[in-house]
Amino acid sequence: MVLFLFCGCAASPMYSFVDAFRDNQTARKLTKYIEQLSNPGRTYRIVHVCGTHEDTITKYGIRTMLPPNVEVLMGPGCPVCTVPPNRITTAIRLAEQGHTVTTYGDMIRVPAAGTSLQDAKARGHDVRIVYSIHDAVKMAEKTDKQVIHFAVGFETTAPTTASELAAGPPPNFSAYSAHLLIPPAMNALMDQGLTHVDGFIDPGHVSTIIGEQGYRSVSERHRVPQVIAGFEPLDILFSVAMILKQIQEGRGEIENSYKRAVKPEGTPRALKLLDQVFRTVDAPWRGIGVIPKSGLAIRDEYADHDAQTRFNVEEEESYEMPGGCRCGDVLTATIYPHQCPLYNTQCTPDTPIGPCMVSHEGSCHISARYGVQPP
Template sequence: MDKKELAQRFSKKIKDLCPEREVRAIHVCGTHEQAITRYGLRSLLPDNFDLKMGPGCPVCVTPARVIDRAIKLARKGLTLATFGDMLNVPGSSSSLSDAKSDGADVKVVYSVNEAIKIAKKIDNDLVFLGVGFETTAPSNAAVLERGVPSNFSILTCHRLIPPAMELLVNLENVNFDGFIAPGHVSTIIGEDPYEKFVSEYDMSTVIAGFEPLDILFAVLKFVKQIDEEIIQLENAYERAVRPEGNIKAKEALNRVFKVVDAEWRGIGEIEDSGLRLKDEYSKFDARKKHDVTLEESRDVHPGCICHLVLTAQKTPKECNLFKEKCTPQNPYGPCMVSEEGECNIWYQYGERPSL
């Protein structure tokens, strides 16, 4: 049986089990959205099954204030290294790409290790803008524990997924039955952080992998719970996600970082949702090492609805700027910048193509 035929069988089973009422699920992963949209998985789901994306794009949720700080540091004469998709993320009034065009030393790297190699070769101080969820933070923790050059520091913007999921549960305008939980994050944190959604919020929660069939399998498990009126946590990605997660990675995170309240772009402050370097690593904290004065920041520009897209209240097609003033070539809002941003994905692949 080929994959297409198997997908169609999954589709039939999902439709058979799905109740007549509207069923809503939210996933929080840009890679999930890529597979869902690129392969037309929504076209295989019942019309009354609504699968939306939440704040699962680390680039999209990076506050403008962090971008503003990175721009200030670069314009101050420091070397700023970061991932390529961070260059076009709009700050309050400009981007790192703008700073680079004006002569600032902004370098694109593919990993924190590459940034460290650059730091070893230059006399200038280098700041690495490190963003991401639980999946990328362990690599930054590991390099700091191994030791880095004295001219190296990190401007961290790491965010934690479960607190953002909890925020969605408590939003008045967002009503849904449960979560399709992210596989990559789950390989690090394991199953336990999701238990509260079952025990405290009565939310069906299924951890999913990233292949189209993985996602359909997770949706099938989700719909089966709804049909049988059973609420539980299920791991549909057992080949990669262990119940305890990655113990070594979690231990490294705990040694290097502390959990703090953190701002999410357009969403606001979420309790215990961010990571900052512990005091013993403060000499590598760019915020403390390189002081700059920042004006009031602006996360959401007029007309942009990224904050509503990130909280599953709107879809990209409901934005008047989508495909018009806002495109991947000229992104107006952060959700159009990254390949994990929902607006970017819908621009590339459309909303509901056929399989």
């Protein structure tokens, strides 16, 4: 069991802005309020889609503070775990053709069809980890080789890809876009009945870009309570209370409890850049399948820097998980990681089997990191 420890003290000279969001007494009041708002005769399933939210929830033992009938599960919020295997095998093929392939740290370890970019690197292919796409552009400036950046991530990372492409990178640089969008995935969970959702905690980072308005399609389609939340323990508890309050009052609206960072309109400059460089396309998600209008493909105007057109990339169809791995159920908020029979036995952070244990933002890795055990 994870212990819930708040160390904030308003009287302390070291008291900071962040401590206010970790205050023990306020947390107790909020959990009491959550108890009052929840009807013991029913279950509430609240889904969030953010690795950083999952980190806070697990690290501070938020689930242990909630009434047993109020569940909070993580859905498809891990940017690395949700990349389907066919995208990874395509990136491997590009490296095998003799090009330099760059991507972010966690991505190279993610398994796909029995291999990974790390395996390709071990076989002598030029696969490199970068901290940002800008590093990959700089790399291209210093070589004659083709440098292809395997661009993954949600609305938070995609603007950096758009910015580099719009700025005119060197001719030997291109991006292979596997960027995905969060609101269509939230819709897919409900459209496809993949899991029961009583309310969404909307992701703070994504929300800074897309704003409150970015979730309108979800509320128009499903009239489900949504609360945009920050990343401190009280942010999470407060958002749970706000969702329960909406349910009690029969509302299904978008509310913003993270106004200190998220504006209703988001970040218009980033949104404009996304629209300038990308078009939305149907895209495959690991564990879910193809979700309509959930991916970002590079527009024709930037085709010179689009690896998919430049290298005539043909993607295979494959969305499978490694044998026995229930990451698909984890990504659709159907089960908690500890409900996978391989969790912390064969599959650990040191010996990961599925993508949810490979990535630091995957809920299996987060659970194992903080020592969550099956009850």
